[in-house]
Amino acid sequence: MHPRPTSSPPESARRRRGRALVFLVLFVLAILGAASPPAHADQLQQIRRSKIMRWGSDAEGGAPYVCLDPRDKTRLIGFEVEIAAALASVLGAEARMVQNDYKSLLPGLNTVNYDLAINGIEITPDLEKTVEFSRPYYLSALQISVRRDDPDIPGIQGLRGKKVGTLEGSLAERLLRGMNEVQVLSFPGQHTPYMDLTNGRCDAVLQDYPIALYYGKPNPQLKFTGDPVSEIRYGIACKKGELGLVKAVNAALDDLARRGTLRLIYERWGLWNEQTSRYFGDLRPGGAPAPAYEEFLRQTSQFRSFGDRVADYLSSMPMLLHGALITLGISTASMMLAVVVGMVLALLRLYGPRVLSVLALVYVEVVRGTPLLIQLYLIYFGLPNVGIQLSPLVAAWLGLGLNYAASESENYRAGILSIPKGQMEAALALGMSPAQAIRHIILPQAIRIALPPVTNDFLALFKDSSLVSVITMVELTKVYGQLAATYNDYIVYGVITAAIYFIMGLPFVRLARILEQRLATAYRHA
Amino acid sequence: MPDQAISPPTSVDQTPAVSVEGLYKSFGPNAILKNVSLRVEQAELTVIVGPSGCGKTTFLRCLNGLETFDEGRIEVAGISLDLHRSDRERGSDVQARIHELRLCAGMVFQSFNLFPHLTVVENVMKAPQVVKGMPTDQARVLALELLEKVGLKEKADLHPVQLSGGQQQRVAIARSLAMQPAVMLYDEPTSALDPALVDEVLGVMRALDDEGMTQIVVTHEMRFARQVADRIVVFHGGEIIESGPPDVIFSAPKDERTRHFLKAYL
Numbered sequence: 001m002h003p004r005p006t007s008s009p010p011e012s013a014r015r016r017r018g019r020a021l022v023f024l025v026l027f028v029l030a031i032l033g034a035a036s037p038p039a040h041a042d043q044l045q046q047i048r049r050s051k052i053m054r055w056g057s058d059a060e061g062g063a064p065y066v067c068l069d070p071r072d073k074t075r076l077i078g079f080e081v082e083i084a085a086a087l088a089s090v091l092g093a094e095a096r097m098v099q100n101d102y103k104s105l106l107p108g109l110n111t112v113n114y115d116l117a118i119n120g121i122e123i124t125p126d127l128e129k130t131v132e133f134s135r136p137y138y139l140s141a142l143q144i145s146v147r148r149d150d151p152d153i154p155g156i157q158g159l160r161g162k163k164v165g166t167l168e169g170s171l172a173e174r175l176l177r178g179m180n181e182v183q184v185l186s187f188p189g190q191h192t193p194y195m196d197l198t199n200g201r202c203d204a205v206l207q208d209y210p211i212a213l214y215y216g217k218p219n220p221q222l223k224f225t226g227d228p229v230s231e232i233r234y235g236i237a238c239k240k241g242e243l244g245l246v247k248a249v250n251a252a253l254d255d256l257a258r259r260g261t262l263r264l265i266y267e268r269w270g271l272w273n274e275q276t277s278r279y280f281g282d283l284r285p286g287g288a289p290a291p292a293y294e295e296f297l298r299q300t301s302q303f304r305s306f307g308d309r310v311a312d313y314l315s316s317m318p319m320l321l322h323g324a325l326i327t328l329g330i331s332t333a334s335m336m337l338a339v340v341v342g343m344v345l346a347l348l349r350l351y352g353p354r355v356l357s358v359l360a361l362v363y364v365e366v367v368r369g370t371p372l373l374i375q376l377y378l379i380y381f382g383l384p385n386v387g388i389q390l391s392p393l394v395a396a397w398l399g400l401g402l403n404y405a406a407s408e409s410e411n412y413r414a415g416i417l418s419i420p421k422g423q424m425e426a427a428l429a430l431g432m433s434p435a436q437a438i439r440h441i442i443l444p445q446a447i448r449i450a451l452p453p454v455t456n457d458f459l460a461l462f463k464d465s466s467l468v469s470v471i472t473m474v475e476l477t478k479v480y481g482q483l484a485a486t487y488n489d490y491i492v493y494g495v496i497t498a499a500i501y502f503i504m505g506l507p508f509v510r511l512a513r514i515l516e517q518r519l520a521t522a523y524r525h526a
Numbered sequence: 527m528p529d530q531a532i533s534p535p536t537s538v539d540q541t542p543a544v545s546v547e548g549l550y551k552s553f554g555p556n557a558i559l560k561n562v563s564l565r566v567e568q569a570e571l572t573v574i575v576g577p578s579g580c581g582k583t584t585f586l587r588c589l590n591g592l593e594t595f596d597e598g599r600i601e602v603a604g605i606s607l608d609l610h611r612s613d614r615e616r617g618s619d620v621q622a623r624i625h626e627l628r629l630c631a632g633m634v635f636q637s638f639n640l641f642p643h644l645t646v647v648e649n650v651m652k653a654p655q656v657v658k659g660m661p662t663d664q665a666r667v668l669a670l671e672l673l674e675k676v677g678l679k680e681k682a683d684l685h686p687v688q689l690s691g692g693q694q695q696r697v698a699i700a701r702s703l704a705m706q707p708a709v710m711l712y713d714e715p716t717s718a719l720d721p722a723l724v725d726e727v728l729g730v731m732r733a734l735d736d737e738g739m740t741q742i743v744v745t746h747e748m749r750f751a752r753q754v755a756d757r758i759v760v761f762h763g764g765e766i767i768e769s770g771p772p773d774v775i776f777s778a779p780k781d782e783r784t785r786h787f788l789k790a791y792l
């Protein structure tokens with residue numbers, strides 16, 4: 001620690017305020033400056049010109065696909081990271097990963113934040129209708145896992161009558177749902193089905209072989225059982241109509257397969273298998289060592305020393321704090337928007353002309369009656385269809401702010417309605433206009449009533465801001481997901497993340513309480 | 527201001543402080559006011575009495591635009607509001623007129639309606655500041671002057687919740703006076719008070735009467751009416767059934783209904 005210069009308290013307070021102001025200004029500038037470039041017709045040309053191939057993926061997916069390097073969290077590792085790099089170099093460009101939530105990876109292609117998506121996306125007839133797929137770059141099957149002491153299951157038919165866990169939205173899930181007598185448990189994360197299997201809440205897990213290899217097999221309480229089920233093919237997704245890009249990607253994949261680059265990558269990650277070797281016509285015997293897989297097992301081993309784990313947690317702090325800063329910034333900016341728009345809505349509803357009052361009512365009911373997640377999707381992925389393309393930051397700000405404006409307006413309305421009618425009458429009788437009466441007499445009193453629910457809403461918004469990860473924002477919860485996937489440690493990182501949310505919320509709670517007390521002094525008898 | 531206090535009430539000029547002609551008002555099928563006409567001379571204290579539901583409060587509220595009426599004409603200190611049943615437009619013109627009317631007529635409510643978030647002195651300062659744009663220090667001087675007049679200068683920095691009902695009502699009077707109205711209207715100003723606190727409020731009104739303020743008071747305080755009023759107006763069923771000096775009304779009412787009503791108070 002540096003010795004503190006002796007400065008008088010007011011001076012340091014001023015400096016602190018100054019820094020807060022700088023942060024605010026930077027944030028606003030970032031929002032204003034973040035307008036997206038217009039859509040380009042030909043993305044292959046764009047890649048060649050800029051020499052940058054942007055690929056969308058979700059590092060929360062974890063190993064072996066894409067995850068943070070446990071030893072240097074500013075880097076990404078995974079077989080898809082290596083494929084993306086190889087692909088880019090064939091295309092004469094540099095690979096740049098764009099983080100987006102898995103749920104919105106494919107819609108993200110249309111908003112041109114990345115040229116293609118690589119993230120274990122299975123080629124299915126349904127998806128082929130909405131995006132262009134390259135030829136498969138990896139083939140595999142589904143793998144059944146059960147508890148070590150349970151009897152083996154010969155194949156997929158053996159899952160009948162059982163509770164089976166799998167990944168939400170995967171091919172495995174669709175397969176299971178199509179079978180009779182199988183009770184399907186869908187999980188949002190790929191590791192969680194195995195946790196549930198270990199805890200005895202389901203009888204078996206069916207997932208892509210790579211996932212099973214990384215999250216099921218290392219668990220000493222579980223075992224693989226039965227033959228490989230079905231066939232899965234991972235493809236690189238491009239925007240619909242980008243045939244030039246798809247053609248170039250296919251040619252590059254051929255090239256990489258012929259030169260043995262793909263095989264080398266798959267072997268490093270322990271993923272080289274019969275299906276893939278047959279597909280690429282590379283029938284040389286396998287059995288090469290898999291250093292990347294070994295390293296993953298070492299890093300996520302339950303037997304790592306306490307000191308190593310603490311070192312991991314500490315080295316994760318900068319990332320978590322960066323995510324926290326994003327969360328704080330976007331929440332604060334959104335809340336400001338919500339406060340202003342909410343006030344306008346409340347005033348329109350209570351005092352506005354009939355048409356506007358009804359419109360405000362409709363707005364409030366529709367916005368608070370529909371899920372925020374869908375609103376974010378519509379703003380970010382829907383508006384480009386009518387020519388309005390917003391940057392992730394602006395979309396997140398508008399989405400959260402306009403959503404919370406609806407509930408804010410109800411808070412204010414409740415506060416205003418709680419003020420006795422006589423207050424307005426007294427103000428009018430003194431010659432104030434209705435607007436003056438509202439401004440000077442009604443609102444100052446209503447704020448006191450509305451303050452506790454407004455504080456509540458702000459904390460709720462704080463936590464809801466994690467939803468903006470579906471539009472490529474890497475905020476605190478997303479960072480948590482990435483770190484937890486990297487170390488396969490969802491508990492301790494969960495506690496740390498929750499603590500950061502809690503601590504960040506405290507100043508606002510405190511501020512609200514001080515304000516509440518100050519406003520309450522007028523009502524104290526003594 | 528002793529000079530004004532002595533000035534005889536007969537020296538009024540020709541224009542009345544308040545003049546009402548043919549006021550009608552109804553809520554749906556219920557007629558609240560039926561052809562009410564009234565003339566109040568300057569510096570007069572008029573007391574309106576009558577059984578509850580007779581329309582006296584509604585009438586008072588019409589005088590400063592807190593209620594609208596269907597037909598008739600109101601003039602307060604030269605500002606007139608003339609409405610006809612055939613008029614469909616009650617637009618911004620009427621609103622502006624109502625606003626002017628309010629600036630001439632101060633109103634004191636049964637439930638005081640002080641602004642609880644403001645201190646006593648701020649309650650009095652607020653309207654001059656907001657409506658007239660009076661600078662803060664000037665408004666404060668004015669407010670303290672008026673608080674002194676109602677005997678509450680030392681309570682200036684307290685909040686309304688810390689005052690008794692009588693004190694609150696006196697602040698409410700000071701608050702209205704701060705806008706320098708031509709007429710003060712009181713809607714049952716002492717009905718919500720403990721009997722022990724009634725006199726301090728009536729005392730303020732009496733003092734204002736001595737200063738020559740025109741006042742119209744809806745009240746059930748018959749002793750006050752008898753002692754202070756220049757004129758008693760008796761409402762019944764939305765009409766004025768009788769009016770005259772207190773001596774006449776209290777000792778020799780002409781109307782049977784007046785006699786019946788007053789009996790309850792004697």
